[in-house]
Amino acid sequence: MVQNFLEENNEKPKCGRNLCNCFNGNCSDGCDDEYDSYKASSPVDACDILKSLVPSVCVSERNLLADTARIVEKNKISKRKDGFCREILTDSLAALGYNASICKSKWSKTPSFPAGEYEYVDVVIESERFFIDIDFRAEFEIARSTKAYKLVLQILPNIFVGKADRLEKIIDIVSESAKQSLNKKGMPFPPWRKADYVKSKWLSPHTRHNxxxxxxxxxxxxxxxxxxxxxxxxxxxxxxxxxxxxxxGDDDEKKSATPTALPWEPPEIKPKISHKGSKIVAGLASIIQDKP
CATH class of the missing domain: 1.20.5 (Single alpha-helices involved in coiled-coils or other helix-helix interfaces)
Known part of the structure; x- marks a missing residue:
């Protein structure tokens, strides 16, 4: 997928230039479709908005975040996102009384971005669904980022706990900031960095595995x-x-529903016959002697 994207950008430059600079220009070929849901006027504004979105907004989120952080710290799984870590987190939250599950989301290919799948943990509290990602910041890291984008990444939490509405707003802001950073570095904006693609990781149809x-x-x-x-x-x-x-059989045996086992007795041992004072004749002589 990455190779095809690079080949397409090398063969067909957008907007008649070597690199697409539509974010600052007046191009109308639709290359800004991926972040039309939200636009920040400057990186400073993006940081200010993120600072207001990152903190938990309710008691349930704060308690769940605190419990998740303790589990992650205890098991030392802060920088891991494999299936084993998700199982540890889910089992530990369930032991605390949470309705926690491992979720696997899948989405199909669209003209804007490729197909994919993703796994995360969710918790349902009083019919409200909370998303948990223990390495949330890593999903937005890019190569050769600007100082402004590094500030945006520093605001993002390593452990995210929250509902879908807050998650969508954060993704919109960070995806746009990533596009600005890549444009300033003279790099194209890949489809897997688009806000819609990033949202698909958590908001696509999923299977809940409890x-x-x-x-x-x-x-x-x-x-x-x-x-x-x-x-x-x-x-x-x-x-x-x-x-x-x-x-x-006996009447008692007929009345009994279950057969009774007889007690074990040792085998009978026959006493040896002693022949004191008499001559013992054996073999052929004994046969001849018995004949009249």
Whole structure:
């Protein structure tokens, strides 16, 4: 995807120049479509707006952020975003009583950006959905960034906890700041840096995978299997008792539903016969001697 993007920009320069500079020009070929949802007049304004958006806006977010930060610090997973870390975070939040799950989002290819998928953690509190990303700032890092964009990145939290509306506003501001930074460095703006693409990571249709519910289902399956085995054992006992009634037996054995095991007794040992005072004849001589 990156190679195709670079080849297209080398073959077909936009706006009749070597690099697209439509952000500061009057070009009307639609190359500014990716950030028409929000525009900041200067990097200073972007930083001021971000400072007002980054803090948590409600008690639920603050408590969830504090618990998430403690879990991340305890397990030392602040710079990791693999499946194992997401499982640790989800299990730890569930142990604290949160309805936490691992979510996998997918989105299709569009004319503006390619297809992709992403995994993150979410928590549902009183029918409100909160997004959790333990390495949020890394999603917006770019190469050869300007000083103004570095200031924007410093404002972004490493751990993001919040709802969709606040997340969308942050993405709009940071994506536009990234475009300005790349333009000033003489670099093209790739499609995977567009605001719509970045939003797709968290706001696309997703599958919610609750590890605790899966464990409960497995336990229920084991209980069902155990109960079925007990039923089979009961049927076998009933059949054994029925066969005993057909073959006959004592009245006590017929009334009993389960066969009783006899106590174990050692085998009988026959005493040796001693032949004191008599001559023992063995072999062929004994046969001849017994004949009349």
């Amino acid at each position: 590890l605790n519910n899966d464990a409960d289902k497995k336990e229920e399956g084991l209980v069902e299997k155990t109960s079925s085995c007990d039923e089979i054992e009961f049927i076998l006992v009933e059949k054994c008792s029925a066969v005993g009634e057909i073959n006959g």
